[in-house]
Amino acid sequence: MVSFPALNGPDGLKALNDHLLTRSYVVGFQASRDDLAVYSALETAPSSKDYPHAARWFSHVEALLGQSFPGKGEGVTIAGAAPSAAAAKPAAPAAPAAPAPAAKAPVAADDDNSDDSDEDLDLFGELTEEEKAAKAEKDAVIAAAKKRGAEKAKLTKSLIIMDVKPWDDTTDMAALEAEVRAIHKDGLLWGASKLVPVGFGIKKLQITAVIEDSKIESMDAIIEEEIVRDGESETIQSIDIASFNKL
Structure with missing residues (x-):
């Protein structure tokens, strides 16, 4: 698990900048929920002059908002903020196997009321609690980014x-x-x-x-x-x- 000081001050921003000196993402080689957690904890974009690596990472993550974050997060803690969903929630237990449906009685070939097709199958199961939490976190980050963008454009x-x-x-x-x-x-x-x-x-x-x-x-x-x-x-x-x- 990766830990950072509060990201609203120079100590936290320096720690993030140093961490990203040799990395493209907070953990791993793909954008993950850990990147979203750190991104959402930042109030504004880091200064490209003082924190070039953090600013480069921030711009990249902001460009990915609305797309998938396929990386596997390891969890990240930030002083003064809740831990990321990857660490806060354990993996959802596997759903128990559904019982096999009872066999249908054979239907006579000349039965006018015979049903030639099975009932529609639900091929898309409901999201797990972990998936729901990840989606809600991602939607909140995207909404916050859009709000910051609108406010920034208004003040330019x-x-x-x-x-x-x-x-x-x-x-x-x-x-x-x-x-x-x-x-x-x-x-x-x-x-x-x-x-x-x-x-x-x-x-x-x-x-x-x-x-x-x-x-x-x-x-x-x-x-x-x-x-x-x-x-x-x-x-x-x-x-x-x-x-x-x-x-």
């Missing part, structure tokens, strides 16, 4: 740096910046700005913006429809996105 933000160019050197740059900042959208926050010389006495406005990706579908659409307005702005000649980075 992007940092944008834009170059705003005036029509000429006579443009009032304060009015130009005010026109840009006058655009208000849910999920859009304007940041710092500065004037950058571009030549011949002309300066461009370089301004930052932070957007919530789940609320702002396209910054290009906002630029075209509400700032530049197809060349109708009296101060803004064009806007280019200089950089676009996820936060």
Whole structure:
């Protein structure tokens, strides 16, 4: 059985990272319920910078969610968490053999009420208690992963740096910046700005913006429809996105 300290702190994450230094899975050579148990005990993905081996394993297990975990788990204990199902539950005892059915009485060939087919056989027996527990554990891990993914996507933000160019050197740059900042959208926050010389006495406005990706579908659409307005702005000649980075 494999044991780890609590995985919500650096000691536990380091122990997991060291354990996975030469391993692809927690135990064995295939993904097992032990991997699911450790995965479910982690609150977030390990840092790829601080715990590269644990981060690599986490991404691999997350990609396998929804598929089979054919490996045979040996059981894993994590401080502060219940032991994995592989260790917590003994193997289910073999079901007793069903008694042989009574032989049917022969039916006359000319009997109009004869039944030419046997009753349908149940070829798929019910899951054992161990199999039910494993399925419930796997479903819970998948549901938790989907929830974390949805929450992560909802909170994702992007940092944008834009170059705003005036029509000429006579443009009032304060009015130009005010026109840009006058655009208000849910999920859009304007940041710092500065004037950058571009030549011949002309300066461009370089301004930052932070957007919530789940609320702002396209910054290009906002630029075209509400700032530049197809060349109708009296101060803004064009806007280019200089950089676009996820936060």
